[in-house]
Amino acid sequence: MIASAPGAPVEVPPAVREIAGGRPIRAVWRNELGGLTFRVGADSRALFVKWSPVELPLGPEVERLRWSASHAAVPRxxxxxxxxxxxWMVTAGLPGLSAVDDRWLADPGTAVRAIGSGLRALHEALPVPDCPFDWSVERRLASARERSAEPIGPAERPPGLEHVTSVREALRVLADIPPADRVVVCHGDACAPNTLIGDDGRCVGHVDLGSLGVADRWADLAVATWATRxxxxPGWEESLLDAYGVDPDPDRTAYYRLLWAVSD
Incomplete structure (x- = not known):
């Protein structure tokens, strides 16, 4: 299962029902690890409740959201x-629709431009010197080493690196770390669903920042462009990079996509 809006009814945890207090509840997202996000209420004052099983703690995301809120449009x-x-955590709603809402799936040109320009704005808004969170290659490689015996599924292998079939093989490739292009505070999961787009086609916010931290900007860009596929x-990667304002970098893109496939 991949992260997506639930296609069938889901069981609402008792804690979410208690928070709702009789207001309408709608499941809006399910991730691949069993986490669920619910919309509570049906008007502009609606809240969102993100619920995760015990093995997927939300503390890191709460910390990152609270730090980011004074610098960028993220859930409060x-x-x-x-x-x-x-x-669980309860957050205030943000305007706009996810970049994978049906409206934007039907208009990918607008969606991809919003993702690219929105990611650039996020990178420029979050102050690197003040950020207490690390998403560096070194930290992520340490995580990957704990999984060294695991295979890499065909769908997880980046284009051009399909021959790398295990985490152990990937670690050998990833030992050659490219020099940083530009160090920023990265989103940490810059896939399309985590950009919110307003009626005017512009990015109005970002969600799902549980891995936010300081890293080379290509750690985000490699995944953001890959997610357009x-x-x-196919065919939208350069549009995203144009909107961000950077030329393609095939080497860093390949490196950070492989790192994404083997690290958490």
């Missing part, structure tokens, strides 16, 4: 809690 954390089944089909 209103509350958080936990019980024996999982953890998954969500909109």
């Amino acid at each position: 954390v209103l509350d958080r809690g936990a019980d024996e089944a999982g953890e 998954w969500n909109y089909g």
Whole structure:
């Protein structure tokens, strides 16, 4: 299963029902690890409740959202809690629709430009010297080494690196770390669904910042461009880079896509 809007009814955790207090609840997202996001309420004052099983703690995302909120348009954390089944956080809503809403899937040119320009704006807004979070290659490689015996599935292998079939093989390739192009505070999961787009076709915010941290900007750009293939089909990568304002960098792109495939 990949992350997507639920295509069938989902069981609402008791904690979410309690938070809703009788207001309407709609599941809007399910990730591949079993986490769920619910919209509570049906008007402009709607809240969002992100619920995760116990093995997927939300503390890191809460910390990153609270730090980022004074610099960029990200969800404002209103509350958080936990019980024996999982953890949850409650956030205020943001305007706009996900870049993979049906409206933007039908208009990929606008969506891709919004993703690229929005990512550039995020990178420029978040202050590197003040950021306490690390998403460096070194930290991510340390995580990957814990999984060295695992295979890499065909769908996870980056274009041009299809021959790399295990984490152990990937670690040998990844030992040659490219010099940083530009160090920024990266989103950490710059896939299309995590950009919100307003009615005017511009980025109005970002969500799902649980891996946010300081890294080379290509750690985000490699994944953002790759995700255009998954969500909109081939042919949109250069449009995203144009909107961001950078020329293609095949070597860094290949490196950071492979790192993405083997690290958390």
